[in-house]
Amino acid sequence: MAKVKIATVWLESCSGCHMSLLDVDLFIVELAKLVEFRRSPITDIKDFDDVVVGIVEGSVGNEEEKEVVEQLRHHSQIIMALGDCACFGGVCAMRNTLDKADVLKRAYIDTPSTYKGKIPRSPGVPELLDKVYPVNQIIKVDCYVPGCPPEPEAIKYGLTELLAGRIPVVPSNMMRFD
């Protein structure tokens, strides 16, 4: 049987969800037999090709992240949002009660350790969006595994269900938002 192709992206987040993905113990061996990781921070492949499952860690907070997640949608049959940031906005969404200009000023000018700071503006630095968004407000998402980071157990459940051809909904006893 051909391996199922999976791509994963790491957007605005801490990478904890990817860590948790690698924290599934022996299941990782099982998984390696069944799936092939294409573009992913784990493989370091930079280009998209068509995959069955696209996994998103992180929320969408700047132009680049928006573009990446839109491309992933384009190339994936199923999108799974992994972790609180992807599902709800998470820690990154803390800035959403503040004004974007104030956030930039605080980060690049006002911080006590900054001397003559200035807000970087160059074509190479993606613009912040006005707010940080959970993934489902940018693209269509098919399933979710919340948690900060998600429990390995919940990730395992989600992937197993997907591999069995079902859309997973994490059961109550595996749900964690922290």
Add this chain to the structure above:
Amino acid sequence: MSEITLTINGQQCKGKQGDTILDVCQANGIDVPTLCHYKGLVDIAACRMCLVEVEKERKPVPSCTYPARDGLVVTTNSEKIEKYRRMILELLFTERNHLCAYCVASGDCELQKLAYKYQMDNTRYEYSWPDKTTDTSHPYIVLDHNRCILCARCIRVCDEITGAHALDFSKRGWKTNVSADINQPLGESSCISCGACFQVCPTGAIFSKASAYKGRTSECTTVFSSCPICGVGCDIKGLVKDNHVVKIESPDLTKPRGLLCQMGRFETLYTPAERVRTPMKRNSKGQLTACTYEEAFEDIAKNLGSNGSVAGLASGKASSESLKAFAELMDKGFGSKMVDTLDGDDFRTVTMGMTKFDAKAGFATEAKLEDILTADSIVVIGANPIKTHPVIGSYILRAAAKNKANLVVVDPLRNPFTFRTSVWVRPAEGKKALAIKAIIRAIMEQGKTAKAPANFAEIDIKKAAKDLEVDSHDLFQAGEILAGSKNGIIIYGEGVLQYKDADMVALILNLAALINTQPRVISLKRYGNSRGAWDLGISNAKSSVIDELAKGKVKGVYLLLADDLAESQSLADSLKRVEFVVAQASYLSPVTAKASVVLPSLLWTESKGSYTTLDGIQKSTVPMVKPGNDIKPDVDTLKEVARHLKKIRA
């Protein structure tokens, strides 16, 4: 009450007339999710989680306010209802800023639990991200509007149980907020810091500074105990993790003495002074240094064993067991008759006053705290219960708000309840006795003379008013209100006892006899176990032993202080002329600084002990944490001192 039968989810369920649908569901073990409902508070159907379908009703109804009727057909678990509930959860999550990953309530939050239950792995609505503030102005509580779901549990508990009504909603619709008073910072509001709102808040919107991030309920062990601090004797539930008290809660807020106050709930979590960790004695340079128990005991025996005049002073904060052992040590060990409590004068004033009124009167004839809740009028004389015994303050506020009890305050000082007071007689300083006489006279003028003392006939109210510097109208009004009272109660405290005037106490009893068939009076005692110490006869000295110390005739004194820091400076001052002072105490204080030997003492959270509430109920503490060092229980320390005294004499 007649029984009714409903069909719930196709099942026959019995309930009582007057029940809501939710009551019947809960009584029959049918799970209906709720958020704003809290047992014992008036239901308001704010959160809509408890929606159910009722046959013939056009739309789902909130089961917490819908009256159950015989024959109703109810569905609590249809697909439609479950869909609505999930929708409500998503709306709640997107309405304010819920970021569980770093929320103080995560793991304990009722909203989060329901989201898990309904497998809410995303929200279909756009987030509102409102710019909400966090009010940290209160010394113990934080009010974080970001997490508030506007369930009004806090508002209801503060009004219905605490009686303070410090909280309410301000603004409307989208802008609705929980506000203290008229939008004051909580720390500057009329909040009395009982912490009930913190206990009932289902989310992280109200939390305690001392408990935040110290451990979730599931990580804690639970210890049921009672609070010995003020003499009310509230039941408590301590949550303990890693030998630290994380949180103190009430096992049931709606039960009598279930409320708790800032002293029990919050102050217990803080350390007011440095602990006495080991025994200490003076070295050759006169400095207090750590020593072994043995060295301390020997030092005491050597210096006080043959010293003729040793006095003993105990704080009413010590447990009855410690006090008993202390009394025995003073009697058998030191052969001393100079034994007293720090509040011995209060005891003598009250008992003498009671005897003056009626030879048979004693503490047993004092009222129970719960009598306040059913009183039709309450007279507070020279006391500020909201400060000294906050739960009694709550009882008074509740009686005034719920039963419309008349509240008459006689005090030159402003009381936090002024807003619920019917009449505030504010006599010039030192003239309370005359004020009471004038009120008695005013009651007599209303024709209620049968039980009034005869010699009061001469009092002229207008003249008295002038002397008291009050409006005579206040006195007449107090008389008018109280003349109609059949079930009145009087609460007095510090402001009366400070004068050491037994006649004033007798006067209060006279007034009490006029407003009830039996005189109902509660004297507010200074310490949590004052009553226990008094019942043990420790304050039986004829006159104050503290006064004796100042005269310089006492050579040595043994102080049993427990965790008492209240009058530390004045007590230290009165020790100036005493040669050898032993202080058995939990904390370093001006008193221990004067001591020749200091012995450590456990805290109530570390030990088992009995306490008698100020109205005579027996309560006991259960240890919640283990003491850090090898500190002996008070009783063992006292017995050891006795043993060493015996040894040196033999």
